[in-house]
Amino acid sequence: MTAKSLEINKVIWEPDLSIVGDTNMQRFMEFASCEIATKLGNYDQLYQWSLSKPEEFWLIFSLYADVKFSNDQYQVLEHNEDMASARWFKGAKLNFAEHLLSGEDHQVVLVGVNERGKRQQFTRKELRLMTASLASEFKIMGVKEGDRVAALLPNCPEAIIAFLASATIGAVFSICSPDFGQQGALDRFSQIEPVILFGCDGYQYAGKKIDCLPTLEKVKLALPSVRKVILVSHFSTQITPNSPNDFVPIAPLLKPNRFTDHDFRKFDFDHPLVILYSSGTTGKPKCIVHGSGGTLLQHLKELLLHTDLSAKDTLFYFTTCGWMMWNWLVSGLATGAKIVLYDGSPNYPDISRLWKLVADEGVTVFGTSPKFLISSEKQDQNFPLMFNFAKLRTILSTGAPLAPQTFDWIMEIFNKSVQISSISGGTDIISCFALGNPLLPVYRGELQCIGLGMSVEVFNNQGERIECEAGELVCTKPFPSMPIGFWNDPEKIAFKEAYFSRFPGVWTHGDIAETSINNGLVIHGRSDAVLNPSGVRIGSAEIYNPVLNLFDIQDCVAIGQRWKGDIRIILFVALSEGICFDKLLQEKIRNAIRLNASPRHVPAIILEVSEIPRTYSGKVVELAVRAAVHNEPIDNIQAIANPKLLDQFRNRPELS
DSSP: OOHHHHHTOOEEEOOOTTTGGGSHHHHHHHHHHHHHTSOOOSHHHHHHHHHHOHHHHHHHHHHHTTOOOSOSOOEEEEOOSSGGGOEEEETOEEOHHHHHHOSOTTSEEEEEEETTOOEEEEEHHHHHHHHHHHHHHHHHTTOOTTOEEEEEOOSOHHHHHHHHHHHHHTOEEEEEOGGGHHHHHHHHHHHHOOSEEEEESEEEETTEEEEOHHHHHHHHHTOTTOOEEEEEOSSOOOOOTTSOTTEEESGGGGOOSSOOOOOOOOEETTOEEEEEEOOOTTSSOOEEEEEHHHHHHHHHIIIIIISOOOTTOEEEEOOOTTSHHHHHHHHGGGGTOEEEEEESOTTSSOTHHHHHHHHHTTOSEEEEOHHHHHHHHHTTOOHHHHSOOTTOOEEEEOSSOOOHHHHHHHHHHTTTOSEEEEOEEETTTTEEEEEOOTTSOEETTSBOEEOTTOOEEEEOTTSOBOSSSOEEEEEOSOOTTSOSEETTOTTOHHHHHHHHSSSTTSEEEEEEEEEOTTSOEEEEEEGGGOBOGGGOOBOHHHHHHHHHTSTTEEEEEEEEEEETTEEEEEEEEEEOTTOOOSHHHHHHHHHHHHHHTOGGGSOSEEEEOSOOOBBTTSOBOHHHHHHHHTTOOOTTGGGBSSGGGGGGGTTOGGGO
16 A cells, blocks of 8 residues: 555544543543643544653553552653663552452353353353462462463363463463464473463364364473363363373362452562463564563553443454464453453354354454455355344454455445454554554544554664655554563563664564554554565555455465566465456456556466465464475474465476
8 A cells, every 4th residue: 555545545434422522532531631730632632642751641541440559659660771671660569360350240251152152151250269269279289470371272261260360379371272283382382381281172163173182191291390281171071090190170170169269469560471472483483471560551551442441341352362362352351341252263154153143242342353354245245134233333353454445344334333443563562553542533444543652653774764655663662561571581682682673772563564644554564574576665465455355365475586686476366266267367366456556566476376374373474485485494384374285385387
């Protein structure tokens, strides 16, 4: 997308002025105005204040959000020698789990649904008591503050209880989806040496039962630090005398028979809460450590203010446990909202499955991916006529840039009654840089605004700020959800190299982005996968958007191939069922790209493949495909959900 196209983006949704005053964002703006004795009249003024006086902003927001610090003797921001060494709320103590478990006892706050139709629901009191019981069992097992608790679990209620119990006692939680497999799990967990491992006997995906016990036993044997494996049974597996003696069933550990609700011990603001992992497609996954206070404060800001969540809401985000959006979803509990989990394929038995779940559970905020929305659009079904979406007010999309045409489709089928918010951040910050806003209009193809307190800019290659043209997405000031660092990197050498080496002292996120005249943002793709034909920087999303909008195309990936001293763009496409790959289709694809992007975006060669390889969190692996095309080694193939697909890209005669 060019700067010129950004200038003409139209408003496709506007807030209802009659209810704007009842939003959390408006209430916070009035609260902050009183606290600082200065009138903040609109979002731009609120945002500029959050950047110019970050200590004041984050302190006042913590008061508004009722963050429960155990003392009031703390320093909000200690800058230190550089951005990478900044510390927030030094001296403050809190407990992350306490904030997620506080509130009305009898309110249903958690619903878990799986592909087989099983539905569970829990009140806040039930969730709190089960968490307390498991936390007490952890102590009996000898788990101490700072010990690692790992989980190889699907998106089930037990995963959340394990996380909350870990946070209750100050252990550090780390979770992977079981589809990561044995090597994928070991690549991650072997680096952090967990003392407790959660696992399951199996799960169902796309109608197929997946047996996880053999993998779980192998992972346990390869992790000598693990003392106990806590087994979640989804298929009624029984622990028998022949079972490994360090396997224990979870069910008895969740019964609050001799353990009752208890007080929450407070930990330092930057006490490690979770360890997340980079995708690992360019090397061994980085173990990214996030602190409890920064995660809580940032998530509360995004969920309360930017998403406008409250106890009246039901939040559902389709995600696996291996994606940072799972952590974001779980934090929804801290707003008082009910959260919904779904374990299974979003397309089984058909694309309407998640839409039906949204209607059945009365979801008010539904989060998903562009790929799911594009697939839904191609079905040409009017979902609002099929299901009752009376309560749905917002659709969130992340994981990849959302095409302008998909904005149009959402507005068309929901008759502008639903706000569409494309949001963007990442595992590295366990949160968002740009996201939605209940006070602002939505412009077609744009992320609505930069998040409060996030000093986001776009730099050119010389490190100069640019506007309305594509460049590197950076953040120039500290923010609370910056990682504490990487595991086993005490001097932060690898950490600083990863985020602060491109532009010294400035966080470089790795996205190609572009600001708009509307103060919004457009993401063009990952900068490490940028295409450079004849020296022109092109984001891959600029090609994907027009291609994926074609009914004929199910999925695609574009890479730059080294060719005669230059780079040429190669586009691989996976076709929709019944479509023939011929010259007419290729010309149709080229015309769509030429019309919606530019002639420079048109690929030199278009080739058919059966399926596009992706990571376990659903991201296209451009770097791995590029390596395969060049017959180069792929450093960490275990990070790819379907690595055998890479064989389609090697030794293609059309590319020689």
